[in-house]
Amino acid sequence: MKKLLTVFIAAIYTLTVSSVYAEYADLPKVTRVLILGNSITFHAKRPSIGWSGNWGMAASTPDNDYVSRLELKMRRKNPNVIVKADNIVRSFENKYWEFDASSVSEYKDFNPDLIIISIGENIRADTAKKYPLYNPMRELITYLRSNNKDIPVVVVSSFWPNLQVDQQLGEFAKKEGLIYVNIGGIYKKNNKNTAFKSFTNPSIQIHPSDKGMKKIANRIWRQVRKVF
Template sequence: MWFNCFIIIAVWLSALNLSGSGNHRPTAEPLRVVVLGNSIVAHPPAEELGWLGNWGMAASVRDSDFVHRLERRLHEMNPQGTLEYGSVSGFEREYRHFDLDLLANYRNADILVVKISENVDPDSLGERQFLRHYGQLIDYLAPDNRTAVVICDGFWPSPVNDTIRHFARQRGFDFVQLHDLYTSDSTNSARGLFAHEGVANHPSDRGMAHIADRIWQKLAPHIRQRQLITKNQLSNE
C-alpha cells in the first residue's frame, strides 16, 4: 500500500514539473539605458546657489526629476534594466577640446538619450564647428547600429536647438522637442521657488514630468522592440 502511494505521489510531482516547464516563458534580458545631459539631469549641492539637492536641478526631490521618473517606467517594463545617467556640461562648454574618453563608461548602451544644448554658446556654433563635435560625441557613445539613439533639444529656447534637431533628422534618430515647455507655461519652470535666477529657470516638478513624458514616448517603443527581439532569440534557443 505504501509502495502504491509512493508511486502515485511520484507521478503527480512529475506531472507538475512537466506542466511547469510547458508554461515557462523566456524573459527579456535586462536593458541598459544611458541618459546624458547637464544640470537638468544631475547637479551636486551648491549652497552658493541655494541648491541643496543632488539630482536634476530644481526638482523638489530625487524621484521628481525626469531621469528618475524614466527609471521607474523602465523598471515597470524591464524590472532588471538599468538606467545610468550623468552630466556632460563640460562637453557643452568646451566641446572642441573635450576628451571623449572621459565618457567611456557610457558607451554601447542598448538605448542612449542625449539632452544637451543649454550651456552651448549659440554665437559661435559655426566658428567652433559644434555640429561636427556633436556628431563625434554621438558616434563615440554609439559606435555601431546596436544602440538606439534618442536626441533631445534644450529646455530653454536657443538657436542650438535647431542645429540639434537638424542633426537628428539627418541621422535618422528619434528627436524630442522640449524648449516649448519653457515658453508655453511658466509653471514648467521653478521661477518663484528659488531665489537664484539660474536655478529658478530650471524645470519644476511639473516641467520634469512633461520632459519625462515626451522622452518616454520615444523611449518606450525601443524598450518594447528590444524585449521582443530578446524573447524571440531565447525562444529559438
C-alpha cells in the same frame, strides 16, 4: 456590408501600427540606459547658490526629476532596467569643439543599449554658429556606440529657447537617423514649468519645476517606449 467595412478598417489600422513599430521589432530588449546631459539631468549639491539636491535641477526631490520619472516608466516595461545618468557640461557641452573621447570613456564602458543625449542649454547661439555641433555630436555618439553601432540614440532639444542650437541638433538627428525629441515649448509656460516660485537664485529658477520635469519625461517617453 457595414460589418465588413469595420473589419476592413480595423485590419488596415493594425497593419499601419505594425509597420510603424516594425523597425524596432528585432532590437534586443533594452536593459542598460545611458542619459547624458547638464544640470537639468544632474547637479551635485551646491549650498553656496541655494541648491541642496543631488539630482536634476530644479526638481524638489530625486523622484521628481525627469531621469527618475523616465526610469520608473522604463521599469514598468522591464523591471531589470539599469539607468546611468550624468552631467557632461565639463567633458562636452562647455567646449564641445575640443571634445576628447577619453573624458567619457566610463560611459562607453557602461555598454548601454539605449543612449539619451540632452544638451544645448549652455551653448550660446553665436558659439553654435562659430562651432557647429554636427561633427562633435557625431564623434561623441560614434564613440559611445563603439561596442554596438546599432544602439538607438535619442537627441533632446534645449529646455530654454535656443533656435540656433535646436535647429542644429534637429538636423543632426535627422541626417544621422536618430530619434529627436523637441521639449522647447515647455518653457513657454514658465510660471508653471520652471522653479521661479521655489528658489530665489535666478540660475536655479530658470530650471524645470516638478511639472516641467514631468513634461520633459513624458515627451521623451513617447519617443523611446517603442524600444522597450
